[in-house]
Amino acid sequence: MKAHSDSAVRAALAFAAAIACAWPIFSFADTNVDARADADTDIEAGRAVYMQKGCYECHGIFGQGSVTTGPALAPHPIPLSAMQAYVRNPKGQMPIFSEKILSDDEISRIHAYLASLPPSRPADSIALLNNGTPSAKTPGGSSSVSRTSGPVVHGASIYAASCAACHGRNGEGGVGPALIGISSRYQTADIEARIREPSGIMPRLFPKPLSAEDVQDVASYVASLNGGTSPNKISGD
Amino acid sequence: MTGRRTFLKDALVTGTAAVLVKPNASAAQPAAAAADKGPAVRRPSSALAAAETQAPALDEAPATDAAHIGNPGSDFMVDLLRIAGIDYVAAMPGSTFRGIHESIVNYAGDTHPQLIVCTHEEASAAIAHGYAKVAGKPMACLVHSTVGLQHASMAIYNAWCDRVPMMVLAGNIADAAKRRPGVEWYHTAQDLGALVRDYTKWDDYPVSLQHYAESFMRAYTMSVTPPMEPVLIVVDTELQEQPITDAHDIRVPPLRVASPPVASPDALAAAASLMCNAKALVIVADRAVRTQAAMDTLVKLAESLNAPVIDLLGRMNFPTNHYLNHTSLQARLLEQADVILALEVGDVWGLTGSVPDTIGRPSKPRANSDVKVISLSTAYLYGKSNMQDAERYFAPTLPIAADAQASLPGLLQAVLTTMTPPQRDAAGARAQPMRLAFERMRNNAREAATRAWDGSPVSTARLCQEVWNAVRHEDWALVSPPNPISMWPQRLWDFTKTYQFIGSGGGYGVGYGAPAAVGAAIAHRDAGRIAINIQTDGDLMVLPGVLWTAIHHGVPLLTVMHNNRAWHQETMHIQRMASRRDRHPERGTIGTVLHDPPIDYAAMAKSMGMWAEGPISDPADLGPALARAMEQVKSGKPALVDVLTQPR
Numbered sequence: 001m002k003a004h005s006d007s008a009v010r011a012a013l014a015f016a017a018a019i020a021c022a023w024p025i026f027s028f029a030d031t032n033v034d035a036r037a038d039a040d041t042d043i044e045a046g047r048a049v050y051m052q053k054g055c056y057e058c059h060g061i062f063g064q065g066s067v068t069t070g071p072a073l074a075p076h077p078i079p080l081s082a083m084q085a086y087v088r089n090p091k092g093q094m095p096i097f098s099e100k101i102l103s104d105d106e107i108s109r110i111h112a113y114l115a116s117l118p119p120s121r122p123a124d125s126i127a128l129l130n131n132g133t134p135s136a137k138t139p140g141g142s143s144s145v146s147r148t149s150g151p152v153v154h155g156a157s158i159y160a161a162s163c164a165a166c167h168g169r170n171g172e173g174g175v176g177p178a179l180i181g182i183s184s185r186y187q188t189a190d191i192e193a194r195i196r197e198p199s200g201i202m203p204r205l206f207p208k209p210l211s212a213e214d215v216q217d218v219a220s221y222v223a224s225l226n227g228g229t230s231p232n233k234i235s236g237d
Numbered sequence: 238m239t240g241r242r243t244f245l246k247d248a249l250v251t252g253t254a255a256v257l258v259k260p261n262a263s264a265a266q267p268a269a270a271a272a273d274k275g276p277a278v279r280r281p282s283s284a285l286a287a288a289e290t291q292a293p294a295l296d297e298a299p300a301t302d303a304a305h306i307g308n309p310g311s312d313f314m315v316d317l318l319r320i321a322g323i324d325y326v327a328a329m330p331g332s333t334f335r336g337i338h339e340s341i342v343n344y345a346g347d348t349h350p351q352l353i354v355c356t357h358e359e360a361s362a363a364i365a366h367g368y369a370k371v372a373g374k375p376m377a378c379l380v381h382s383t384v385g386l387q388h389a390s391m392a393i394y395n396a397w398c399d400r401v402p403m404m405v406l407a408g409n410i411a412d413a414a415k416r417r418p419g420v421e422w423y424h425t426a427q428d429l430g431a432l433v434r435d436y437t438k439w440d441d442y443p444v445s446l447q448h449y450a451e452s453f454m455r456a457y458t459m460s461v462t463p464p465m466e467p468v469l470i471v472v473d474t475e476l477q478e479q480p481i482t483d484a485h486d487i488r489v490p491p492l493r494v495a496s497p498p499v500a501s502p503d504a505l506a507a508a509a510s511l512m513c514n515a516k517a518l519v520i521v522a523d524r525a526v527r528t529q530a531a532m533d534t535l536v537k538l539a540e541s542l543n544a545p546v547i548d549l550l551g552r553m554n555f556p557t558n559h560y561l562n563h564t565s566l567q568a569r570l571l572e573q574a575d576v577i578l579a580l581e582v583g584d585v586w587g588l589t590g591s592v593p594d595t596i597g598r599p600s601k602p603r604a605n606s607d608v609k610v611i612s613l614s615t616a617y618l619y620g621k622s623n624m625q626d627a628e629r630y631f632a633p634t635l636p637i638a639a640d641a642q643a644s645l646p647g648l649l650q651a652v653l654t655t656m657t658p659p660q661r662d663a664a665g666a667r668a669q670p671m672r673l674a675f676e677r678m679r680n681n682a683r684e685a686a687t688r689a690w691d692g693s694p695v696s697t698a699r700l701c702q703e704v705w706n707a708v709r710h711e712d713w714a715l716v717s718p719p720n721p722i723s724m725w726p727q728r729l730w731d732f733t734k735t736y737q738f739i740g741s742g743g744g745y746g747v748g749y750g751a752p753a754a755v756g757a758a759i760a761h762r763d764a765g766r767i768a769i770n771i772q773t774d775g776d777l778m779v780l781p782g783v784l785w786t787a788i789h790h791g792v793p794l795l796t797v798m799h800n801n802r803a804w805h806q807e808t809m810h811i812q813r814m815a816s817r818r819d820r821h822p823e824r825g826t827i828g829t830v831l832h833d834p835p836i837d838y839a840a841m842a843k844s845m846g847m848w849a850e851g852p853i854s855d856p857a858d859l860g861p862a863l864a865r866a867m868e869q870v871k872s873g874k875p876a877l878v879d880v881l882t883q884p885r
Contacts, residue, residue: 052823053822053823054812054822054823054825056884057805057808057809057812057884058809058885060688060689060696060883060885061689061694061883061884062692062696062883063688064685064688064689064692064696064698065688066697066884067565067723067724067728068720068723068885069809069885072685072688074688075688092593093593093594093595095812095813095816095817095822096817097822100819101815101816101819101820101821101822102822120684120687120688120690121687122684122687123680123686123687126687126690128699128705129683129686129687129702129729131709161706164860164861166864168861169857169861174861174864174865176864203710204710205710
């Protein structure tokens with residue numbers, strides 16, 4: 001068995017770096033990771049090492065893990081000392097990484113990258129994880145976007161899950177017509193009626209999955225869309 | 238003298254009530270639901286269907302001169318396809334079956350059966366595979382002797398491992414004196430069936446039309462009798478192309494499908510006794526359920542004992558929103574079980590042990606050594622030795638050689654009559670803990686899905702929930718396996734009907750996914766449903782021509798690319814080898830990734846005439862793109878959305 005020559009190893013490392021660079025640029029929306037990047041080179045270096053050494057393959061590019069390949073590492077990674085100990089002596093099916101192929105310094109950088117990743121939003125705040133009815137009390141947890149937060153806020157959450165795909169995230173239109181300024185042409189009751197009795201390709205959402213209260217609230221939200229000055233613009237999902 | 242017409246009528250009358258057709262699927266659906274969905278593949282009107290299923294005239298006009306052929310043998314072969322209720326024949330053209338090809342398009346008018354035009358024989362067989370799992374009956378695929386059958390062989394093997402019926406018809410030229418010099422010798426085998434005999438249930442090479450009729454009926458019946466498997470008929474070119482010389486002497490056996498094997502009352506009573514006396518019973522289902530009635534019976538069985546169910550997803554066995562579906566808790570459940578009921582589980586040994594991918598591969602237990610295992614399976618009834626799909630040998634406490642679906646009603650009845658009042662009370666007391674465990678399991682999945690929710694490339698959880706949001710108000714069905722996407726659909730979506738998931742792919746031969754999705758979507762289209770395929774990029778690159786087949790036949794199929802730009806499973810394997818050998822894990826991507834140059838799947842689909850968008854890397858753009866794609870799909874056309882995704 002031949003050992004790799006130095007030039008071959010350098011070529012391999014260059015290739016690995018190229019792979020990491022050629023990968024789709026990964027980023028978190030709505031986070032300030034990029035803004036911190038210049039000030040924290042360890043994070044950038046850690047992300048590069050995380051990709052080059054193949055950690056992402058089983059644990060995901062953001063350390064989110066998978067039930068089929070490996071556990072989540074982020075947000076909130078285990079302490080650095082514990083991570084180093086585990087990598088050197090893993091349990092189960094995780095392959096071992098000796099100091100020869102992954103130095104302690106590289107593990108520290110990887111840890112810095114994982115620790116920099118922002119915490120996830122609660123599932124209750126993500127409409128797509130609530131079947132479009134975030135007001136419904138979900139199994140094992142309570143809704144943080146319930147009707148008690150106000151009908152328009154509640155309606156905005158329903159809109160994000162059930163309407164935004166066709167009418168645009170902020171009512172600007174898409175497959176379905178634009179809704180911005182609709183209150184100048186229709187009463188809220190008319191909007192409610194349209195949701196209850198849709199025409200064309202618009203799906204029927206009432207009485208399931210939307211309740212009568214849900215329809216009222218999402219109609220109120222739609223009526224509030226005014227083209228950019230609304231305080232209720234959706235920033236999530 | 239009884240003529241061919243009479244025999245065919247008799248066959249139709251006695252045989253077309255095939256019992257394997259799923260309720261609510263395919264032929265069981267109103268014709269109106271399927272009609273006019275696609276411009277290229279049409280279901281006949283009821284009147285036309287009635288006319289077409291009448292036996293054709295025996296005495297077609299003979300040739301008027303020596304320069305023509307009348308009443309060819311291949312017309313008779315098409316009659317047999319009609320008798321068997323085979324609606325489609327998937328084929329890439331090949332000269333050794335030109336006779337039957339011409340009969341389908343002219344004699345049958347390319348309707349019942351209709352050709353599904355394919356760009357590769359592996360696609361033909363995989364389309365037939367996917368179709369059968371949804372329609373509940375076989376599709377035929379025509380392949381071109383040595384070259385075509387070898388192309389098809391991988392997909393036939395997948396179907397074999399998946400216990401799926403399929404009628405493979407392969408052209409061949411037996412008479413050496415009739416072969417033209419050159420190519421036709423390459424395209425002939427002395428024993429063509431030998432190429433796939435290790436993974437077909439039966440094959441034959443008929444030498445007369447009488448022989449063909451009998452072999453066809455035997456092959457069909459064997460294929461659809463559990464354990465269902467592909468079968469092969471070699472169709473000789475001379476038999477196809479020469480006139481029927483002995484028409485009035487042909488005797489066509491009626492099509493009579495065998496009843497599936499049902500467990501004996503004694504065996505079911507013994508199983509019920511073990512189950513009712515268990516303190517920690519676990520039900521595991523794999524390729525068990527074929528119909529909604531069977532799913533409903535399995536639900537009643539689980540509810541009667543409040544026993545948790547692990548769905549291994551060889552088929553869609555158990556509703557994902559039912560409080561007894563504890564699939565994600567299987568490690569702990571198997572560890573604590575005192576009795577396991579295994580229903581058509583392909584790897585029974587794997588319920589009690591595992592072989593981790595570590596150095597030395599030591600076997601490790603998953604269950605208590607004294608766990609009692611009831612294995613109800615047709616695997617005990619049939620098998621072959623070369624291909625090792627039988628999995629590791631395991632001797633259950635109570636092996637029962639029978640079809641699980643057919644035996645479920647009897648097992649339910651045996652449990653209900655066996656249970657004592659204290660056992661009923663104990664089962665009732667388990668209900669609330671089971672509900673709580675289910676709710677925790679589902680909620681944990683929701684919370685896990687939030688990780689990397691807004692990240693780019695798109696997380697597989699986000700991908701799946703955007704798709705779910707786009708289709709959940711439709712009559713939908715998922716026609717792709719969930720393993721590459723971390724099982725998110727089964728963890729988060731509400732699957733309540735058995736047709737809503739196609740099940741896993743059988744032999745795990747890459748290239749199955751895309752064509753099987755097209756085949757399944759044809760059956761769903763005929764039933765008035767929309768099919769969703771979350772498609773891995775490495776798989777699509779094996780048989781990308783199926784995109785053309787989907788658009789050519791107007792199949793309403795939403796394809797959403799899980800484009801991680803890799804054969805990612807292999808990336809992990811190479812990286813594992815490198816780490817284990819203590820050298821350069823960073824080189825694990827060499828030979829296993831697909832991003833230099835990146836592949837533009839939307840452009841690929843568009844080049845074949847399909848509506849497509851992408852690549853999409855911002856998750857916020859995905860929902861609107863899916864809505865636009867669904868507009869196409871709801872109008873009866875396929876659409877593709879390419880999404881750059883996380884690895885898993």
